[in-house]
Every structure is written in structure tokens, then in C-alpha cells.
Amino acid sequence: MRVSNLLTTAALAAGFFVTQGSAFAADAQKGKTAYAKYGCWQCHGYLGQGGGAGPKLAPEPMPLVALVPFLRHTNGAMPPYMEPVLSDADIADIQAYLASIPKPADYKSIPLLNQ
Template sequence: FKAHGCANCHSYSGQGGAGARLAQNPITFQAFVNYVRRPKGSMPPFGNQVTEAELADIYAFLKSVPPSPDPKSIPLLNQID
């Protein structure tokens, strides 16, 4: 994920930033591969620069990221008016 520069736009844990949020995304592996190879929007195309095995590793990493906590469960955020 970091080696191919994905974290630069999608953040270290895939939660999004300049790029879309990838973690906890219900997209299938094949749809993920297709999008990386032929993206739409501002994401650069990676074509075959990333191997199928690397894409499988990236996909597994993104699926392993736990969901963000509900903001209501964070006491400090509840103190903001």
C-alpha cells in the first residue's frame, strides 16, 4: 500500500484524504483490480505496474483495517458545541 504510493492520497490506513476512502469498502476484489488498472477521476492508472499478488495483498490489508469508531462514542467530541 505504501510502496506504491497509495497512502499518499488514501491515508496510511485507507480512510481517505485527497483520495477516496478504501478501508471497509464493500467492493469485490475483481472490481478493485479493475479500478486500479483503469481508474476514473484523478487517480493515476497503474496498469500492470502492480502485480495481481500485490493487489491481493493491498486488498487484504484494506479489508483488515478496523472500522472507525462512531464519533458519538468519543467523549471529547461530545463536548464540542
């Protein structure tokens, strides 16, 4: 039990440092492709708006330092994505894509919703 806790901590720390390195090369356009390729859209919607199966991811997505460990270790309703399947660089691109999605218009600026 203690050893596995240590391993998890080491893995999280390693993910943190690797993530810092790849963050500079993150590319939102490549991230959009990866988001489609790895099927994130199936549960979270093409714009990360949330869907039947998964919660909203954008705008204002989880920061990269939290996203990498989440994707590697999630054990809830969402399947984990391990390194051989989804690289840290792909995750950085996906995060950049999610961060590039604009916020929707304020409802106060839409006349029909203010009658």
C-alpha cells in the same frame, strides 16, 4: 470502437478469473508494504482514510473483483496501475490490507462528543 470494447470486456473477464485464483493467497501484512511501496498512501492516507487528493478507501474497501479492473482502467484523476508495475497478487494483498483496517469507534461511545 467495437473491437476495443471487446478487448476491454476480455481484459475485465481475465482479471476476474486471475483475481479469483490469487484471492486465496492474499496477505494483509504484505499488502500494507505494497500499499506504501506503490504510493497509494500519498493520495489516500496510510490507513486509507482519504486525504487531500484521494477519497477514503477503508474501512469496507471495494471488493477485489472490482478493485483489479478499477486499478487497471481508471482514467480519472487517479493514474492507472498496469500489470507490469502492480501484479494481481499485489492488488489482492492491498485489498486484504484495506479490509483488515478496523472501523473507528461509534461517536456515541465517546463522551466528549455526546454532551
